[in-house]
Amino acid sequence: MNLDLIIVVLYSYILGSIPFGLILTKFFLKEDVRNIGSGNIGATNVLRTGEKKLAALTLFFDISKGYISVYLTIIYFNDLIYLSALSSFIGHIFPIWLRFKGGKGVATYLGIITALSFNFGIIFSVSWLIVLIFFKYSSLSSILSTLIVFIYSLIIFDINISLLLFIFFVIILYTHKENVIRLKNRTENKIKF
Numbered sequence: 001m002n003l004d005l006i007i008v009v010l011y012s013y014i015l016g017s018i019p020f021g022l023i024l025t026k027f028f029l030k031e032d033v034r035n036i037g038s039g040n041i042g043a044t045n046v047l048r049t050g051e052k053k054l055a056a057l058t059l060f061f062d063i064s065k066g067y068i069s070v071y072l073t074i075i076y077f078n079d080l081i082y083l084s085a086l087s088s089f090i091g092h093i094f095p096i097w098l099r100f101k102g103g104k105g106v107a108t109y110l111g112i113i114t115a116l117s118f119n120f121g122i123i124f125s126v127s128w129l130i131v132l133i134f135f136k137y138s139s140l141s142s143i144l145s146t147l148i149v150f151i152y153s154l155i156i157f158d159i160n161i162s163l164l165l166f167i168f169f170v171i172i173l174y175t176h177k178e179n180v181i182r183l184k185n186r187t188e189n190k191i192k193f
Contacts, residue, residue, distance in 0.1 A: 008077050012069040012084040016091025016108055019098055020061035021046045024054050042103035044138045044191075059107050062092065066111025074115065082164050085112045089168065093175060104175040106142045109168055113149060116161065124149050136190040139179035146172045 021041040025033040029049060033041055037048035043062060047055035066088050073084035092108040094100040114121030127145035132138065150165040173180070182188035 004077050005080060005083065008073055008080045008084050009087045012073065012087035013091040015065045015069045016088035017095035017097060017102065018061075018065055019095055019102065020065070021058040021103065022098070024058055024061075025049060025051075028054060040103055041098070043107055047191075062103070062107035063111035063114070066092070066108035067115045068111075070112050070115035081116070082160065085116065085164060086167070088112060089171070093171065104142070105168075105172055106146075109146065109172065113165070113168075117157075119156075120149050120152070120165075123152055132191060137179075137183065137188055138191050139176050139188060140183060143173060143176055143180075 019041045021033050021043065025031050025036075025046060029051065031049065033039075033046055033049065037045045039045070043055045043059035046058045049055075066085075069088035070081060070085050073081050077084070089105055089108055089112060091102075093102045093105045095102040110121060110124055113124060124145045127148045128141045131141040131144050135141070146165075146169045150162065150169045153162040153165045179188055
């Protein structure tokens with residue numbers, strides 16, 4: 001097996017799997033974020049602790065780990081960029097440290113796509129904010145914005161990156177399956193500004 005491939009998968013997965021939401025809430029609040037709200041380790045659930053700064057830090061670090069994984073690969077293993085992107089993303093959702101029960105992958109996804117193309121990051125962020133302002137559902141914002149980035153990629157880029165972005169969309173849709181049910185039943189929690 002190619003040693004480069006093993007190296008890329010390992011550092012991308014390990015970076016992606018760092019549970020910053022859990023680490024930050026345990027360190028600063030002496031609480032386990034998995035026992036709060038949805039039980040998720042991501043920024044949206046950290047926000048439910050009432051600590052906006054911790055939620056912002058979680059968001060920053062979760063974005064950064066996806067970005068750094070792909071950025072390092074662009075520099076050192078350019079032919080394995082998509083493998084790095086997928087490994088980092090999977091690491092966040094299925095971290096070995098938490099018995100493969102991680103976050104929903106949205107912030108890490110944002111870091112990954114921004115490293116792939118700054119335009120992707122802008123399109124996702126603007127779409128996410130617009131949907132959130134109108135509907136006030138973080139889950140709906142994430143799903144629709146991921147779909148928008150995929151559609152944009154079909155117009156602008158090659159089939160390989162579109163395939164990767166489609167895989168991301170399907171996985172994010174899957175990680176939000178309970179949110180989709182709640183949206184359908186109109187029981188999904190809204191974000192309070």
